[in-house]
Amino acid sequence: MKILFWISLFITFYAFFGYGILLFVLIKIKRLIKGKPVLPIVDMDNLPTCTLVVAAYNEDGVMEEKIKNSLSLTYPASKLEFVFITDGSTDGTAAIVELYPQIRHMHSNERKGKIAAVHRAMDTVNTEIVIFTDANTFLNTEALVNICRHYSDAKVGAVAGEKRVYADADNATAGEGFYWKYESKLKTWDSELYSVVGAAGELFSIRTSLYVPVSPDTILDDFMISLLVAEKGYRVIYEPEAYATESASQNVTEELKRKIRIAAGGIQSIIWLKSLLNPFPIPVLSFQYVSHRVLRWTIVPFLMILALILNFIIVFSGDGSFIYQLLLIAQVAFYLMAILGWIMEERNVKVKIFFIPYYFCMMNYAVLMGIRRYSLGRQSAIWEKAKRQ
Numbered sequence: 001m002k003i004l005f006w007i008s009l010f011i012t013f014y015a016f017f018g019y020g021i022l023l024f025v026l027i028k029i030k031r032l033i034k035g036k037p038v039l040p041i042v043d044m045d046n047l048p049t050c051t052l053v054v055a056a057y058n059e060d061g062v063m064e065e066k067i068k069n070s071l072s073l074t075y076p077a078s079k080l081e082f083v084f085i086t087d088g089s090t091d092g093t094a095a096i097v098e099l100y101p102q103i104r105h106m107h108s109n110e111r112k113g114k115i116a117a118v119h120r121a122m123d124t125v126n127t128e129i130v131i132f133t134d135a136n137t138f139l140n141t142e143a144l145v146n147i148c149r150h151y152s153d154a155k156v157g158a159v160a161g162e163k164r165v166y167a168d169a170d171n172a173t174a175g176e177g178f179y180w181k182y183e184s185k186l187k188t189w190d191s192e193l194y195s196v197v198g199a200a201g202e203l204f205s206i207r208t209s210l211y212v213p214v215s216p217d218t219i220l221d222d223f224m225i226s227l228l229v230a231e232k233g234y235r236v237i238y239e240p241e242a243y244a245t246e247s248a249s250q251n252v253t254e255e256l257k258r259k260i261r262i263a264a265g266g267i268q269s270i271i272w273l274k275s276l277l278n279p280f281p282i283p284v285l286s287f288q289y290v291s292h293r294v295l296r297w298t299i300v301p302f303l304m305i306l307a308l309i310l311n312f313i314i315v316f317s318g319d320g321s322f323i324y325q326l327l328l329i330a331q332v333a334f335y336l337m338a339i340l341g342w343i344m345e346e347r348n349v350k351v352k353i354f355f356i357p358y359y360f361c362m363m364n365y366a367v368l369m370g371i372r373r374y375s376l377g378r379q380s381a382i383w384e385k386a387k388r389q
Contacts, residue, residue, distance in 0.1 A: 001310055002319075008307040009327070015295040020182075022291075023189040030193065037192060040149040044076055047148050049127035050205070051081040055117040056135035060092040066135050067100055075144045081127060085117040115221040119213050131205040132222065137163075137244035139203065146242040147205050157210050157234025158226050160187070160196050161203030161242040178356060179363070184240060190292065191238035194284040197292050198269075199226035199236065203244035210234065219265030219379055227273055230285055252345050252355075256362055263370020264379035266297035298371075301364040307331070335361070 010018075052070060056063060070082060082103040086094040088111020097105045106121060122130065129148055133139060139161075147159045165180045190196050201222035206229055214224045230236050270277075270293075277294070279286040311328045314320040320328075334357055341358025344351055373379045 002314060005307060005310040005314060008303040008310065011295060012300050012303050012307060015291070015300045019291040020186055020189070023186065023193060027189050027192055040152050042145055042149050043152075044145075046152070047076060047079060047145065048129050048151050049079045049081075050075070050129035050131055050144065050148055051083055051125045051127045051208075052131050052133065052144070053083045053085070053118065053121050053125070054133055054135055055085045055087075055114045055121070056089065056093055056097075057087070057111065057114070058089050058091045058093055059135040060089075060096060062136050063093050063096045066138065067097065067103065069138045070133075071100070071102060072141065073139060073144050074141050075148075079127075080144070081125075083121045083124065085121050087111055087117045087120075113216065115214060115218055116216055118221065119216075122208075122211055122213070125208055128208060129205055130208050130211065131203070132201060133161075133203045133244055134201055134246070137202045137246040140241075140243050140245075143203065143242040143244075146239050147203075150237045150239065151207065153235075155235050156237050157229040157232065158199060158204065158206040158236040159242075160199035160226065160236060160238050161205075161244055162187075162238070162240045163200045163202045164243050164245045166245055166247050179359060186292065187238040188240055190288055191236075194235065194288060195230050196236040196238045197227065197230070197285070197289045198223040202246060203242060207234075219268050219374075220262065223265065223269055224272065227269070227276065227289075230282075231273070231276060233282065252342075252359070252362060255359075256366055259363055259366035260369045260373060261379065263297060263367040264374040265370075266293065266367075267371055267374045268379075270294055270297060297367060301367045304364060308335070 014022075052073075054066065054070070056066075059066070067084075073080075083106065084097045084103050085106045086097060087106075087108045089107070094105070094107045097103060097107075104124075106117075106124075108117075108120075118132070129151060131144060131147060143161060147161060150156050150159045162184050163180055187196050198220075199222055204222055204226055206225065210229050210232065212225065212228045214221055214228070218224050226236050273289075275281075276286055276289045308331050311320075311324060311331060314324050315328050337354050338357040338361040341351075341354035341356075344354060345358065370379075
């Protein structure tokens with residue numbers, strides 16, 4: 001029982017913090033051997049041709065701002081195209097896009113989901129690079145340049161941008177912003193070691209020639225598309241100086257809805273990408289994939305519960321030394337803080353220190369619910385948009 005307790009505790013710690021520590025050490029060793037990596041120099045004359053693709057559904061509240069943001073991005077005009085798809089939109093989204101002749105607009109009255117819209121757009125793209133971004137996110141001026149400079153390296157098959165979450169300092173969803181800052185650091189180190197394991201749909205790009213049309217029932221299309229590129233032996237680079245900013249979820253309930261969908265998609269992706277679990281073709285990629293993604297999306301939430309139960313049994317059976325008592329107190333205190341965070345969020349009380357434990361527990365609860373939803377076949381590939389601040 002004690003061995004099982006320590007294994008559960010170790011894997012949980014490793015998945016969220018230990019892997020980050022190990023990555024940091026590996027990066028330091030790599031830099032001692034090969035030196036710090038040098039970013040490619042931006043040569044505006046030799047940048048590849050690229051297409052910015054935006055799939056939008058009922059986004060009339062932000063569409064005009066999104067278009068203006070897209071048209072203001074720095075990139076050689078002769079090498080840049082814009083494609084906006086508004087399939088199924090029933091508000092004024094399509095009409096707004098029609099006001100801008102610089103944008104190639106694709107629209108169908110039928111809503112088949114984001115990935116179906118992206119497939120339609122990709123059939124028309126003939127540039128070297130395609131960049132995907134969401135309608136409700138806004139890019140920094142140099143985003144496209146900072147992404148496309150990496151394609152001067154033939155080993156690079158995809159480049160992921162950074163997701164930045166804007167949240168009021170006193171808002172309950174501050175935990176979301178904290179989480180994404182930590183994830184950004186992990187992705188930076190992943191990229192430097194070898195490759196990012198999955199891109200976020202807010203901003204990512206691939207070589208058009210490497211695009212593989214994923215199944216229409218794919219839940220995490222951005223994750224699947226980028227990892228299919230990595231599976232072919234190409235690197236997926238992370239570029240934090242190309243970033244997409246969006247507002248935090250309106251509340252934790254809305255964020256939970258989004259996390260459950262992501263968790264269901266994570267299980268689907270692990271099943272479909274089982275070849276990446278084989279360490280022999282690309283060992284470093286498999287190591288990163290299991291450490292950063294697979295553990296979190298499969299066994300860690302169960303191990304958290306198991307560690308707490310075993311800790312109780314060990315202590316109250318009289319078989320536990322002081323260290324077990326101390327760990328039990330720490331676990332109970334952590335979960336009490338999470339419960340307090342939940343109660344305060346329900347009452348709209350802003351005490352930020354309790355929301356990080358609450359957000360952490362909410363993420364792991366979402367994994368459990370995501371596994372359940374996917375197992376029961378209840379998760380649609382069509383995105384149910386979370387309300388934002």
